[in-house]
Structures are given as C-alpha cells and as structure tokens.
Amino acid sequence: MHPRRFARVRPTGRVPNSVKLLLEPKAPLIECRLVDYSAGGACIELPKALVLPERFEMFHGNIKKRCRRVWSRGLRVGVSF
Template sequence: MHPRRFARVRPSGCVSSVVKLQLEPKAPLIECRLVDYSAGGACLEFAKPIQLPERFEMFHGNTRKRCRRVWSRGVRVGVSF
C-alpha cells in the first residue's frame, strides 16, 4: 500500500461541513456534506445517490474549486481539484 500524497483531514473549527455544487452554468446549486478534504481532493456525501457529471464546480465557504469526479460509491463521491 502506498502512502497518501496529502493527508486527509476532517474539516473542523469554523469551517462549514456543507458544500454547494454547480453542475451546469445557470443551474441551481446542489447542497451536500463534506466528509473529508485534502489539498488534492475531497469526499462528498449526498442525501440520496446522485449521478454527477465528469466536471463541475464546488463552493466551500469563500472558495470555488473546479472538480473532477474520480469515484462514486452509493451516496459518497470522491472528487479531485
């Protein structure tokens, strides 16, 4: 097993665990829960299984990240930045 390049951390402190996703331009934002976050990606959890496009934008606090879907298992989705 190879060590992770970046350590994953659970958001803490004043950081919100809710992120918003914009799947298409001018589409309504979708809310989900941030499970873990690292410099290279994140794990997101939805209330029900969802089919995400290959690329989309994520808003977390004042940060906007362009994401790429890497994996999907049930209600959890892994993304890279």
C-alpha cells in the same frame, strides 16, 4: 494500492461542513455534506442518489473549486481539485 498524495482529515474548527455543487451553468446548486477535505481533493456526501458529471464546480465557504470526480460509492463521492 497507491499511497495518497495528500493526507485526508475530517474538517474541524471553522471549516463549514457543507458544500454546494454547480453541475451545469444556470442549474440550481445542490447542497451536500463535506466528509473530509485536503489540499488535493475532498470526499462529499450527496443528499440523494445523483449522477455527477466528470467535471463540475464546488463552492466551499467563499471558495470556488473546479473539481473532477474520482470515485463514487453509494452517496459518497471523491473529487480532486
């Protein structure tokens, strides 16, 4: 197993606990729960079972990130920025 590039931490303080995903242009946003967040990626929990594309956009507060799906286990998905 390779060591992680960035340490993952649980969001605390003024960090919003929810994110919105934009899977395709003109598609409705999907609201998800943010499990952990780091400079290089995040772990999100989907509200229901969905098949995510390889690349999509994530809105975290007023920040827009282009994401790449790295792993998925059940309703949780790991993404890198």
